[in-house]
Amino acid sequence: MAPDVTTPPAGGTALPPRPAGQRSVLQRVLATRESSVIGALLVSILAASLLVDGFASGRNSGFLILDIAAIALIALPMTLVIVTGEIDLSVASTLGLTSAVMGQLWVIGLPLETIAVLCLVLGALLGAVNGLLVTVAGLPSLAVTIGTMAMYRGLAYVILGDQAVADFPFSWTGGATARLSGTPIPWIALLIIVLAVVFGLLLHATPFGRSLYAIGSNDEAARFSGIPVLRTKLVLFIASGTVASLAGVFWTLQYGSARADNAFGLELSVVAAVLLGGVSIFGGKGALLGVLGGVLLLGTIRNALQLADVSSDMLSIVTGTLLVVSVVLPNAIERVRARRRTAEPPS
Amino acid sequence: MLRTRTHYGLTAATLAGLMLVTAACGGTTRGDADDSGGAEAAGEADPNAEIPEGLAISYLPKQLNNPYFTYANTGGEEAAEELKGEYKEVGPSEANASSQVSYINTLSQQGSDVIVIAANDPDAVCSSLQQAQQAGSVIVTYDSDTGKDCRDVFINQATAEDIATTQVEMIAEQIGGEGEIAFLSATPNATNQNAWLELMEEELAKDEYADIEVVDTVYGNDDDQKSFNEMQGLLQTHPDLKGVVSPTTVGLAAAARYLSSSDYKGDVTLTGLGTPNQMKEYVEDGTVEEFALWDPKNMAYLAGYAGASLSAGRITGAEGETFEAGRLGEYEVGADGEIVLGPPTVFNEDNIDDYDF
Numbered sequence: 001m002a003p004d005v006t007t008p009p010a011g012g013t014a015l016p017p018r019p020a021g022q023r024s025v026l027q028r029v030l031a032t033r034e035s036s037v038i039g040a041l042l043v044s045i046l047a048a049s050l051l052v053d054g055f056a057s058g059r060n061s062g063f064l065i066l067d068i069a070a071i072a073l074i075a076l077p078m079t080l081v082i083v084t085g086e087i088d089l090s091v092a093s094t095l096g097l098t099s100a101v102m103g104q105l106w107v108i109g110l111p112l113e114t115i116a117v118l119c120l121v122l123g124a125l126l127g128a129v130n131g132l133l134v135t136v137a138g139l140p141s142l143a144v145t146i147g148t149m150a151m152y153r154g155l156a157y158v159i160l161g162d163q164a165v166a167d168f169p170f171s172w173t174g175g176a177t178a179r180l181s182g183t184p185i186p187w188i189a190l191l192i193i194v195l196a197v198v199f200g201l202l203l204h205a206t207p208f209g210r211s212l213y214a215i216g217s218n219d220e221a222a223r224f225s226g227i228p229v230l231r232t233k234l235v236l237f238i239a240s241g242t243v244a245s246l247a248g249v250f251w252t253l254q255y256g257s258a259r260a261d262n263a264f265g266l267e268l269s270v271v272a273a274v275l276l277g278g279v280s281i282f283g284g285k286g287a288l289l290g291v292l293g294g295v296l297l298l299g300t301i302r303n304a305l306q307l308a309d310v311s312s313d314m315l316s317i318v319t320g321t322l323l324v325v326s327v328v329l330p331n332a333i334e335r336v337r338a339r340r341r342t343a344e345p346p347s
Numbered sequence: 348m349l350r351t352r353t354h355y356g357l358t359a360a361t362l363a364g365l366m367l368v369t370a371a372c373g374g375t376t377r378g379d380a381d382d383s384g385g386a387e388a389a390g391e392a393d394p395n396a397e398i399p400e401g402l403a404i405s406y407l408p409k410q411l412n413n414p415y416f417t418y419a420n421t422g423g424e425e426a427a428e429e430l431k432g433e434y435k436e437v438g439p440s441e442a443n444a445s446s447q448v449s450y451i452n453t454l455s456q457q458g459s460d461v462i463v464i465a466a467n468d469p470d471a472v473c474s475s476l477q478q479a480q481q482a483g484s485v486i487v488t489y490d491s492d493t494g495k496d497c498r499d500v501f502i503n504q505a506t507a508e509d510i511a512t513t514q515v516e517m518i519a520e521q522i523g524g525e526g527e528i529a530f531l532s533a534t535p536n537a538t539n540q541n542a543w544l545e546l547m548e549e550e551l552a553k554d555e556y557a558d559i560e561v562v563d564t565v566y567g568n569d570d571d572q573k574s575f576n577e578m579q580g581l582l583q584t585h586p587d588l589k590g591v592v593s594p595t596t597v598g599l600a601a602a603a604r605y606l607s608s609s610d611y612k613g614d615v616t617l618t619g620l621g622t623p624n625q626m627k628e629y630v631e632d633g634t635v636e637e638f639a640l641w642d643p644k645n646m647a648y649l650a651g652y653a654g655a656s657l658s659a660g661r662i663t664g665a666e667g668e669t670f671e672a673g674r675l676g677e678y679e680v681g682a683d684g685e686i687v688l689g690p691p692t693v694f695n696e697d698n699i700d701d702y703d704f
Contacts, residue, residue, distance in 0.1 A: 053457070054456045054457055054458075057456070059456065060452075060456050063449070063452040063453075063456065067448075067449050067452075106377055107377070109376055109377050109378065110376065111374030111375055111376045112374075112375040112376070113374055113375065114374070161536075164444070164468060164469075164470055164471075166469075166470030167377070169375055171375070172375065173474065174474070177474065251445075255444070255445045255448065255468070255470070255471035255474075256470050256471065256473060256474060257444060257445070257468055257470035257471040259444050259468065259471075261443065261444055262444060262445065263445075264441075264443055265441065265443075302449075303449070303453075306437070306449065306450065306453045307453055307456060307457065309435065309437065311411065311437070312411055312437075312438065312439055312440040313411065313412070313440055316440060
């Protein structure tokens with residue numbers, strides 16, 4: 001995609017590509033994964049606006065943002081987790097458990113303000129359980145969080161069964177989906193942006209952030225160079241759990257319904273968006289901007305195809321294909337490059 | 348070390364900040380009075396209003412590729428065709444609580460005139476349905492209702508009373524009006540099931556059923572294997588059992604499977620609520636004589652007519668209004684905007700091949 005387009009070989013494909021050092025800054029920026037994601041996003045928005053009736057309206061963008069809000073929130077810490085080479089698949093269950101607890105606490109009469117804080121503490125604790133199992137017990141996060149995914153969801157059912165708590169005050173449920181005054185944009189977009197800036201700065205502008213890439217590239221080497229690998233990972237899992245709970249509180253109010261099965265399966269959408277955004281599942285690579293692009297791209301495609309009356313089965317096929325292509329294509333390009341490099345005659 | 352520690356501090360501060368943001372001052376508890384966001388039905392009904400051609404009538408089942416709804420919505424398509432409307436079926440591939448919301452928003456954005464929905468979660472879809480209403484769509488719920496503030500009318504497939512009496516009539520007739528019977532239900536806390544069981548007991552308390560005795564109620568949890576085992580247990584514990592009523596499709600099919608291969612076949616009567624496709628082989632091999640369920644196709648058909656009548660202004664959803672529903676005849680809107688489809692359909696050898704769900 002972008003890398004090949006932006007570095008046109010001067011005299012046909014036979015010539016070796018210029019060494020990276022000679023590329024201009026612009027070329028290097030354009031060659032990154034996140035720029036191809038953003039490019040794909042802009043193209044799909046443009047195409048959808050031109051081709052799909054009802055897509056390019058304020059009302060619809062409000063719907064779109066609310067649709068992806070929970071995914072966008074959870075994807076932020078997930079990016080940091082995946083950059084370190086770990087994964088947290090328990091996020092959707094954390095959301096569901098938060099929702100169930102929120103409903104139960106509301107039933108016993110606690111004020112919503114207190115409940116919200118307690119829910120975030122709960123999320124931090126659930127994240128800490130994941131983190132401790134990964135760091136102290138030294139288990140792979142894939143196994144740990146598949147386990148806690150089932151466990152947290154099970155707990156949610158224990159707490160609320162298949163009942164729903166739905167008598168939250170309208171001032172809160174309506175407030176959750178309220179638009180910024182005078183615009184069709186829901187206020188949650190602001191919270192997402194603020195958190196994205198926080199996590200973005202943390203990842204890209206601090207030594208802590210750089211240590212995440214080091215851990216993701218080579219866990220062992222990072223440890224030997226003095227990075228507190230285990231503590232770092234613990235912090236990330238706690239952040240992931242906390243934000244998943246925040247998303248749970250929002251989700252519950254957004255739909256006005258606390259249920260144990262809320263956001264069932266959402267973890268896959270989150271991981272898909274993060275990977276689509278150019279974060280390597282093996283760790284060490286990725287940028288937050290790309291992830292935001294990935295979340296928006298998936299949301300846009302889903303929204304546009306729904307408006308175009310494409311069935312939900314076809315929709316799964318399209319998003320699945322997109323994901324596979326987005327993972328396979330950069331790999332393929334990398335391999336072609338590597339072959340060209342080795343084919344280069346010695347100077 | 349010091350540097351990283353400050354950064355942990357930073358992270359912790361960020362997290363703490365996050366918590367504080369949500370923890371605004373004051374306190375909102377369950378006891379507080381609150382306004383609800385309900386939309387009011389307004390306007391006068393004009394029974395002679397013409398139903399315009401080309402009404403967009405959209406069906407949003409609990410999930411796509413669910414045989415029950417696929418069959419039901421053939422009735423919706425039939426109604427839309429007769430009304431010269433534009434039929435459409437959309438829906439999520441998973442029957443999740445909140446998965447229908449984006450489809451409601453999409454339909455509203457497309458300007459659908461009528462949205463017919465079977466709600467996965469009566470509450471989660473409410474606010475988006477109200478928004479769709481405000482944007483001009485008529486909302487009809489079928490199969491599974493939402494709160495009455497979130498829709499115009501609800502097509503009730505059958506009242507609990509009708510379901511109970513039909514099943515009691517079937518079992519009484521088949522066992523000859525006397526003997527021991529038992530219930531095979533779903534879960535002990537399933538609201539529907541318990542309401543039906545209670546109404547059946549009430550019905551059986553009448554004089555005409557004085558010789559019928561309910562000896563046991565067991566729960567198969569709507570799990571095929573558990574229901575199968577419970578049926579087996581029932582027949583072993585109660586050697587004089589004449590009949591079993593299972594008001595759940597899973598229970599009825601599992602019980603029929605056990606009965607068809609056991610020595611009790613032919614001696615013990617089995618009936619209840621089931622789907623023709625699941626029960627066909629047991630009706631054909633004589634295990635089950637007849638059972639009942641509403642016809643989902645008629646339910647969706649009626650929903651289409653109700654929606655079109657609302658959209659055209661023939662009815663407003665107020666109690667007592669009547670409207671024509673094609674081949675089903677005239678219907679009346681009941682209390683709380685409920686329209687009852689009618690007594691359940693009884694399926695037996697003679698008619699079972701006419702249904703496909």
